[in-house]
Amino acid sequence: MHYRNPVIGGFHPDPSVCRSGEDYYLVTSSFEYSPGVPLFHSKDLVHWEPIGHCLTRPEQLDLSKAWTSGGIYAPTIRVHERTFYMTTTNVSGGGNFIVYTDNPRGGWSDPIYVDQPGIDPDLFFDDDGTVYFSTSWDRDGQGIYQSRIDPRTGRRLSDIQLVWKGTGGQFPEAPHLYRIGEWYYLLIAEGGTEYGHMATVARSNRPDGSFESCPHNPILTHRSLQRPIQATGHADFVQTPDGHWWAVFLGIRPAGYPMRHHLGRETFLAPVSWTEDGWPIIGEGGTVSETMRADGLALSPLPAPPVRDDFEAASLAPAWTLLRTPSSPRWTLAEQAGCLTLRGTSATLNDGGAPAFVGRRQQHFACRVSARLAFDPQRDGEEAGLTVFMNERFHYEIAVTRIGGERKALFRRRIGSLWKVEHEAPWGEESIVLTVRADREHYAFGFASGEDREPFWFGRGGMRDAGDGIGGRIYRRHPSDVRDRQRRGVANAGAFRLVRL
Template sequence: MNYHNPVISGFHPDPSVCRVGDDYYLVTSSFEYFPGVPLFHSKDLVHWQQIGHVLTRTAQLDLRTAGSSGGIYAPTIRYYKGTFYMTTTNVSGGGNFYVYTNDIHGSWSDPVYVDQPGIDPDLFFDDEGTVYYTTSHDAMGQGAYQSRINIETGERLSDVILVWKGTGGQYPEAPHLYRIGEYYYLMISEGGTEYGHMVTVARSKQPEGPFESCPYNPILTHRSQQQSIHATGHADLIQTQDGNWWAVFLGIRPIGYPQHHHLGRETFLAPVHWTEDGWPIIGDHGTVSEIMSAGSLPLHSQPVSPVRDHFDGTTLASFWTFLRSPDSERWSLTEKKGYLALYGSEVSLNEGGVPAFVGRRQQHFECRTAAHMTFAPQQDGEEAGITVFMNERFHYEIAITRIKEERKLIFRRRLGTLWKVENEILWSSDSIVLIVHADQTQYSFGYSDNGQEPVWFGHGECGLLGTEVAGGFTGVFMAMYATGNGEKSSSPAHFDWFDYDFT
């Protein structure tokens, strides 16, 4: 049987995975979005279901001052003697830390900080109980740096030492240390997380080296190749119950020429083959495809999420996220039963800070989103609607707003320093269904009133929200938002339901 890559689509980069019995758990980075570090479960490495987030409290994660593509960088998840550990970097404050839990479905501890510079931290538990903490670092020189730590306190028990510089590619990062047979394998990524990305590996008889570089490096790369998948790298190895090895890693699926990708860096899967002299090679001699053989994986399908979220619960579904941090005064599921209420803050989508923003990742090139909104702005500047959002400098909106005491429906594009309200009409009703259709190259924005057929109101190119244009490390979000555009809004926007359909 075959499976399809990516195994987790949309903005889910820097995957790390662990196995506990027949269960697999995977985390990805989340940058300036809250809650932090999406957490997934699988029975087969192919079908993944999000079961929550690791960092769910502001005591664990404060992103209020995080810039675009700041916040939480690459995590590592590991399981040791009944406890799950997740370590990561908050580049916007605090540095490297880890959290832990005995219940993967419960809450995680407050952060335990590690006095070690760098990013992309890795935790390795040796058979003797020694814990090694490995990071990538530039200020001390490029390469993988390592120390031993006390896992109870985070205290360093040794100096930080350079253990491997890699093979010469730029930005050696994402180190992971493993004990496999008689060797310690150190796997990293090089070339930067762009089109030159690659995975390299070295090994040693000692966890601190010296490390011997694999003669077959890079063991995974799509650089300078004509493929539908590019920028493959940042891998983590996992052994299945039957003794076979697999790798999860990030990649992108760019569109057009010049190429651009707007869904973000996604999570891919490939088998790992071992050479006769004991080196791992990922995929087909270091390359992967969108359709691959599942081999001996016992495929288990996961339930499909419903198209419509009615906001009937007391908590948001796990796929919803806030931009930077939640403001309890700006959103509610209980103010009006069965509705998500948003009160616009003074912060608009064009700046940093904490806007009233509840969004989900765009995970498919072709998809349809729609939301039923009730909104009656009472003062100029109040605005609410749907945004297709890459960052504060690149986004599109269809929204209701009040301008010079007139209520209007608008479609707006913000592209760098260029922004324009492309279309506007007077709008008298308090109720509207806002619609966004996406294909590989274009977003189409429309509206419906009283159940009528959609009226198309504006269009925006997908490529102009791609990383190659907009910059950064994230992907596009489809989000409900509200703003007072400089003043706190007193008029709530009530969202009765939100659809995301890719069928």
């Protein structure tokens, strides 16, 4: 049997995984988006169900000062004596912290801050009960630093010491410590998260070193190779109940030339084999493919995720995300049945703040996204619509606005310092169906009066102009409290809709 990589597509970087009995749990970075740290469950390491987030409350997640690609970095998830622990870094406020829970599908604790600098924190529970906390730091030259801590208080129980500088690649980071047999293995990433990315490993007979570098390093990399998957690294190991080892890691799937990875960094999976002298190797001699053998995995496919959200639940599905942490709620599902209502502010997509924005990750090169929008702008400048959004300097949008006292549909692009409304047209009907169609190279933007009508294609943009990252958002901005709704259906039925091509 075989499986396809990535196992979690689209902007799910820095994966970390743990096993509890027959169940696997996985977390990824979330940066300036909230809720923080997406959480997934699986029975087979291949098929992953989103079950929520670890950071869902204001006490846990402050992104008010998060810059683009700031916020929450590189989490680690571990389970010890039936308690789950997740540690991560809020680089925009607070530093390294831990949250824990007895039920990963329920709520997680308030943050427990750890007095150790650096990023990409790791927790390792040794057999004697000692807990080791490792981070990437550049105090005395960049490397992996470690201390012993109390995970329930965050108090350090030892001094911080440098344990390994890696093999000489830039940015040694993403440490994970394991005890396997008689050895303690320290797995890290090197080479940066670009095309030189790699995973390297060292081992010691003590958890605090000294560590001996693997003679076969790197144990995972696609640097200088012509492969559809690039930038592989930032790995984490997990053992199946029958004793086999697997690794999750990040990678990208570039498109076009010059290469761009507009789907972002994604989560991949590969088996781990062991040499006769006890060193791990990921994948096929350190490389991976889009199609891999699932030897030893009892595959348990999940039902296909819905391609349509009618906004009939009490809360947003886990796939939806917000930009930073607004000071007051900007959205509700309770105001009108089957509608997502957004309340705008003066913040725009160009500001780097917290606009009225609800979005989801683009997970497929080819997709079609539609939303029925009911919006009557009362003043010039009030606007609502769909955006393909990478950050405040790179985005497209198709929207309804008011210009010179007239309601209009428009298509706009923002590419670096260039900002231009490409097309505009009068629109007098009560609602509008906005559509974004994507392929591997381009986005097309259209609108229609109903879902059963082919859109009038209004604008087009290259995916490389949208940057590298995350796309397919719903947003809303305007200075009063006029509502922006996405209705269900042709008459009053069907909101944000994603259809795979």
